[in-house]
Amino acid sequence: MNKFRIGSMEDYEKAYKSSIDDPEGFWSAIAKNFLWDKEWDKVLEWDFDKFDVKWFKGGKLNITANCLDRNLKDRAEQIAIQWEPNDPVQVGRTLTYRQLFIEVCKFSNVLKSLGVTKGDRICIYMPMVPELAISLLACARIGAIHSVVFAGFSSNSLRDRINDSECSVLLTSDGSFRGDKKIDLKSIADEALEECPTIRNTVVFKRTGDHVTMQSGRDHWWHELMQAADSKCDYEIMDAEDMLFILYTSGSTGKPKGVVHTTGGYMVFSWYTFLNVFQYNEREMYWCTADIGWITGHSYIVYGPLLAGATTLMFEGVPTWPTPERFWQVVEKYKVNIFYTAPTAIRALEAYGVDHVKKYKMDSLRVLGTVGEPINKEAWDWYNVHVGKERCPIVDTWWQTETGGIMISPLAGITPLKPGYATLPLPGIRPVLVDNDGKLLEGNNVDGILCFDFPWPGILRTTFGDHERCRNTYFSTYKNLYFTGDGCKRDEDGFYRISGRVDDVINVSGHRLGTAEIENAINEHPMVVESAVVGYQHPIKGQGIYAYVICDSKHGNDESLISEIKAVVNRIIGPIAKPDIIQIVPGLPKTRSGKIMRRILRKIAGNETDNLGDTSTLLDPSIVETIKAGAINK
Numbered sequence: 001m002n003k004f005r006i007g008s009m010e011d012y013e014k015a016y017k018s019s020i021d022d023p024e025g026f027w028s029a030i031a032k033n034f035l036w037d038k039e040w041d042k043v044l045e046w047d048f049d050k051f052d053v054k055w056f057k058g059g060k061l062n063i064t065a066n067c068l069d070r071n072l073k074d075r076a077e078q079i080a081i082q083w084e085p086n087d088p089v090q091v092g093r094t095l096t097y098r099q100l101f102i103e104v105c106k107f108s109n110v111l112k113s114l115g116v117t118k119g120d121r122i123c124i125y126m127p128m129v130p131e132l133a134i135s136l137l138a139c140a141r142i143g144a145i146h147s148v149v150f151a152g153f154s155s156n157s158l159r160d161r162i163n164d165s166e167c168s169v170l171l172t173s174d175g176s177f178r179g180d181k182k183i184d185l186k187s188i189a190d191e192a193l194e195e196c197p198t199i200r201n202t203v204v205f206k207r208t209g210d211h212v213t214m215q216s217g218r219d220h221w222w223h224e225l226m227q228a229a230d231s232k233c234d235y236e237i238m239d240a241e242d243m244l245f246i247l248y249t250s251g252s253t254g255k256p257k258g259v260v261h262t263t264g265g266y267m268v269f270s271w272y273t274f275l276n277v278f279q280y281n282e283r284e285m286y287w288c289t290a291d292i293g294w295i296t297g298h299s300y301i302v303y304g305p306l307l308a309g310a311t312t313l314m315f316e317g318v319p320t321w322p323t324p325e326r327f328w329q330v331v332e333k334y335k336v337n338i339f340y341t342a343p344t345a346i347r348a349l350e351a352y353g354v355d356h357v358k359k360y361k362m363d364s365l366r367v368l369g370t371v372g373e374p375i376n377k378e379a380w381d382w383y384n385v386h387v388g389k390e391r392c393p394i395v396d397t398w399w400q401t402e403t404g405g406i407m408i409s410p411l412a413g414i415t416p417l418k419p420g421y422a423t424l425p426l427p428g429i430r431p432v433l434v435d436n437d438g439k440l441l442e443g444n445n446v447d448g449i450l451c452f453d454f455p456w457p458g459i460l461r462t463t464f465g466d467h468e469r470c471r472n473t474y475f476s477t478y479k480n481l482y483f484t485g486d487g488c489k490r491d492e493d494g495f496y497r498i499s500g501r502v503d504d505v506i507n508v509s510g511h512r513l514g515t516a517e518i519e520n521a522i523n524e525h526p527m528v529v530e531s532a533v534v535g536y537q538h539p540i541k542g543q544g545i546y547a548y549v550i551c552d553s554k555h556g557n558d559e560s561l562i563s564e565i566k567a568v569v570n571r572i573i574g575p576i577a578k579p580d581i582i583q584i585v586p587g588l589p590k591t592r593s594g595k596i597m598r599r600i601l602r603k604i605a606g607n608e609t610d611n612l613g614d615t616s617t618l619l620d621p622s623i624v625e626t627i628k629a630g631a632i633n634k
């Protein structure tokens with residue numbers, strides 16, 4: 001067993017203490033576990049004020065040498081990727097470490113043949129097929145920076161992300177399958193590309209076989225380029241701090257930002273957290289149900305598991321199609337040992353009734369995990385009893401796109417569990433809680449805002465093209481602290497419980513959305529004058545989207561207007577951002593300085609209208625009564 005796998009509570013305490021006493025010694029010992037072309041000169045340099053963090057400075061490496069080449073020695077014939085298609089009638093695919101290595105090398109050569117060189121940005125807009133993972137790894141092999149855009153995003157969202165980081169190549173597919181739906185990815189991509197001047201080439205993977213238009217000189221078929229590609233490709237030697245990838249995520253203001261992760265620190269952190277949180281054992285079948293379009297897929301479908309030499313299951317489909325038994329069928333079929341999903345999926349399946357899960361023994365399961373949003377007690381219990389049969393620890397993993405990997409979580413079977421709690425920080429992680437004024441809340445039994453006062457190897461390094469925005473977003477709220485945006489409690493035992501966002505970010509089915517972003521989309525409708533979006537508690541999604549919209553007085557039938565507004569949001573951002581509820585209002589509660597009092601709107605959306613607090617500073621307090629009277633019941 002790997003000597004860095006924590007084996008007991010005592011071990012955890014020892015590791016935690018040594019990581020605090022000597023962080024550089026702690027992380028460098030772990031980093032030595034990898035293949036480096038040259039060892040680092042300095043373990044850590046950091047400054048949270050300017051925001052400049054460097055891990056393993058001067059070190060040279062390639063992450064794919066560690067994910068692939070290194071694994072050829074002992075596990076070339078072991079399955080690296082087990083792929084299960086959307087439709088259970090279709091056959092799955094397996095790629096051993098050797099096969100994956102060859103595919104990645106070949107596709108690296110394809111990218112090179114298109115003129116891609118180190119530092120170029122490559123946008124990836126693909127369904128959950130093995131070629132998606134191959135794409136990420138091929139970019140990393142030749143030093144190109146991947147920017148994956150979730151294949152559920154609209155052409156506008158795709159266009160903005162491509163343009164923000166000036167990508168030169170787009171990797172996509174003809175279409176994708178999601179449950180009973182088929183999505184024409186290539187035509188969505190074509191629409192985006194009308195306004196993407198930096199894209200020189202696209203590579204199109206054939207998935208649905210539907211007819212697509214191929215622009216000659218620009219568009220190439222994946223299978224045709226691969227036929228001619230050589231299977232030998234030396235990896236590019238990267239600096240530890242060279243960019244590995246960009247991943248766009250929403251914040252409280254403006255358009256999504258491109259979170260940047262670099263090579264060395266991210267590698268060390270994604271591996272260490274994977275190994276310890278899930279307590280991964282050799283030859284286990286590991287399944288994370290996320291999409292690679294999100295950070296969870298980057299760190300815990302692709303990089304973390306492959307660095308650990310694990311077998312990672314990639315699932316193309318959805319939990320509820322063709323039946324709500326789909327997850328459990330897959331668990332049985334592949335004898336999944338570790339299963340990692342989102343609370344929203346658990347709640348959705350719970351709603352279909354327990355009979356669907358009771359049919360499956362699922363005795364292969366050893367560890368369960370959740371990620372993306374707080375898990376309510378009821379869903380936790382259901383997961384524990386019906387899926388884990390009360391014998392699998394549940395790791396509630398708290399982290400963010402920006403943290404690169406898991407920060408606060410139980411270690412399966414090692415540290416104690418507490419439903420609803422992410423529990424304890426991983427070694428090397430130093431959470432602090434502060435009040436609104438940034439005052440440190442010491443001791444236990446406190447409630448505040450979650451921050452970190454020391455860097456970890458997986459921390460973001462910048463937001464692409466705008467370092468000042470990064471500094472502003474994460475390091476200016478409280479001096480010398482990384483600000484997460486989450487509210488958090490530390491209970492009497494020192495366990496952490498995340499309560500949710502304290503900023504204008506909402507979490508819908510585990511997807512992070514900025515309310516400003518949704519408002520901007522709503523405002524694109526010609527009849528809309530102004531809008532305000534808040535989250536409200538939703539039984540399945542965690543949070544639902546409630547939009548208050550002021551419309552032009554000449555607007556017609558409310559119902560058709562509402563569906564038009566939803567369609568606009570769908571077109572501009574994508575289906576995940578479509579409001580659940582739209583209330584047309586004559587005005588919004590604004591202060592004399594013109595600021596919308598969202599606190600009031602949140603209360604109305606949450607049916608908490610008894611105590612709306614002080615409304616005397618409003619320009620027109622009567623508007624509150626009007627909005628209340630028209631509030632839509634859920």
Ligand code: WT7
Nearest residue numbers: 296371372373374396397398399400401498512
């Ligand atoms: C936000 C980050 C990290 C992968 C998925 C989401 C919320 C995440 C938990 C958890 C309560 C959680 C936070 C966080 N969140 N995990 N276990 N318990 N809340 O990544 O899209 O960057 O979103 O998701 O609010 O800030 P993301």
